[in-house]
Amino acid sequence: MARLAEQLADAGYNVMTTREPGGSPGAEAIRHVLLSGAAKPLGPVAEAILFGAARADHVATAIEPALAAGTWVLCDRFIDSTRVYQGVLGKVEPGLVRALERIAVGRTRPDLTLVLDVPAELGLARVRARPGARPDRFESEDLAFHRALRTAYRELADGEPQRCMVIEAARKADEVAAAVWQAVTSRLIVPDSLAAAREVLG
Known part of the structure; x- marks a missing residue:
């Protein structure tokens, strides 16, 4: 996300x-409380x-004002996390979700959702490799949970291809970042607008 934000900013977008x-x-x-x-x-x-309570505050006080100001909002996790973690794995009734x-x-929905996909074993290994790693409430779940989560x-993503794109994230960070940039530019930025933004920057 940090790399994408930098690339968009370099192209002239507020992020x-x-x-x-x-x-x-x-x-x-x-x-x-949650983590x-x-x-x-x-x-x-x-x-x-x-x-839901956290998301309501986040949307009302941070996301909607940014969007109203013409800013691109990049969010690490959003509605799909609740759909999957609590809805699918937690078996919370779909109507409540x-x-x-x-x-x-409300109507503040993502234009594009990127699902960074890795095998559960690799994802957990990356969590453990973080400096000062202390797995949170969800990262501490067992391998079977994380395999089900990936599925x-x-x-x-397969059910909403118009919004979701799966990025194979088992690759090196540079390769993943390049795939993310390609996905964003192919879906959300037409070539003429990207070129114009770069021209303005000189």
Whole structure:
């Protein structure tokens, strides 16, 4: 995401990067509750509601004002995370997931969602290799959970090809970043507008 933001900025676009859960003061407070595991004993429904509350604050106080100002918003995780983690794996009733989405997001939907896909074993190994790694509530789940998670994300992406693109992310970081840039420019930036932005920059 950092590389994409830099490339878009270099091309003349205003960019904001953010994350979920979090991205706004209220949502960051809820993030701690969720990722620490404090909400896990309450069950998937309670977690889904907390994610919805965090997302509502994030959208209202950070994302919508940025979009209104003409800024591109890059968000690390969004509605699909709740659909997959709590909806598919947590077996939260789909109607509740959709209702929370309508309340929290309304019509503020992504133009493009990139699913960075890696085998579960590699994803967990990367988590463990982070400096000072301390897996959070979801990263601490077992391998079977993460394999099911990967399958659910791929099925979601296959079901919404007009919005979602799968990026094979087992490659080197430079190769993944190049694939992300290609995906974004092919879907969201027409060549003439990209060239014009670069010309303005000189």
